[in-house]
Amino acid sequence: MHAPASPTVHGLDFDTMNAARLARDPAYDGMFFIAVKTTGIYCRPVCRVRPPLTRNISFFPSAAAAERAGYRPCLKCRPESAPFCPAWNGTRTTVERALKLIDSGALDGEGTVEQLAMRCGVGARHLTRLFRQHIGASPIEVAQTRRVQRAMQMIAHTALPMTEIAHAAGFASLRRFNEVIAARYGRSPTELRKVRPHNVT
Template sequence: MLDFAAQYAAFQRRDPAWDGIVFVAVRTTGVYCRPVCRARTPLARNVRFYGSAASAERAGFRPCLRCRPEAAPFCPAWKGTRTTVERALALIEDGALDRGNVTALAERLGVGARHLTRLFAEHLEASPLQVALSLRVQRAKRLIDGSDAPLSVVAQRAGFSSARRMTAAFATLYGRSPISLRRRRRPVVTMQ
């Protein structure tokens, strides 16, 4: 545990580097806060420090209504809807929309498809399908640049339903076909 004086000094400065790491409990009020709370700084003799919101609550303190310490950084409540979007992105990267649709993805996350689409628009300014297509194209481009696999194999590995769909996506994004990108690639030089 860190030195009380260092913690109290950080609390007096309202140092954001300590936010989510240390929780400040005030004996006289029975309330615990985040170190960035704008409430009046209590006297040092009335302060106790805790490593988590749960430990402050276990000691009998209630959360401050001003700084909401139970929703401190790094906890899902603090991230709010961003947590849902992050979970969705992880599932999309694992191919959830290569094999399924937005409705199935939303059900896995416990939200509706329209709500998930709104969250993506809010946080990423793109729809889940646009994000999935972008990831597929990126995967395909890496495979085209890094291998000599046939385009049908590249399309399958990248998550496209067919080489034709992959070609259409490349034409839209790059203005050229995947085969023309492969032709532009420099030949691999082997050392003899």
């Protein structure tokens, strides 16, 4: 069962987001994600697959929020490739700083939310509350999604062995890497490399 999405995302109402996804408007890429209730998959506004019926969709402010609600990433539009450009960027400096620290690996390995919050000058509970408000997911959930996103970029665009990808993406072990990718995409990392378009340099 999927958790409900918010009626508005970064100040955008349902009708505005729906018009943007039907037009595949690149100006909205990364500002919200479309979840399809009938397939359990979430996409970017620019996804080239046949648009689902409006009654079957909902919108989320981030990939992490969609995944928290139980949706899987689309293998066609590659949500991990979407730009990260929430409409409030620059007005919520605490969350922005925390996101940059997460991107640099602050919650990989032994990193904790308490340590991350301390680096941002706030308490862990307050930071988590800010993330729920603006991202729709907790810092831990965002970090997990970012690890998956980094891994999927390397799976699609490099010939690196999976062990190296797991380490470079920030997973604690190859086993954990395999488990998380399989849970997100319904396929192993090796299977995904076979079915996804490559640009191996």
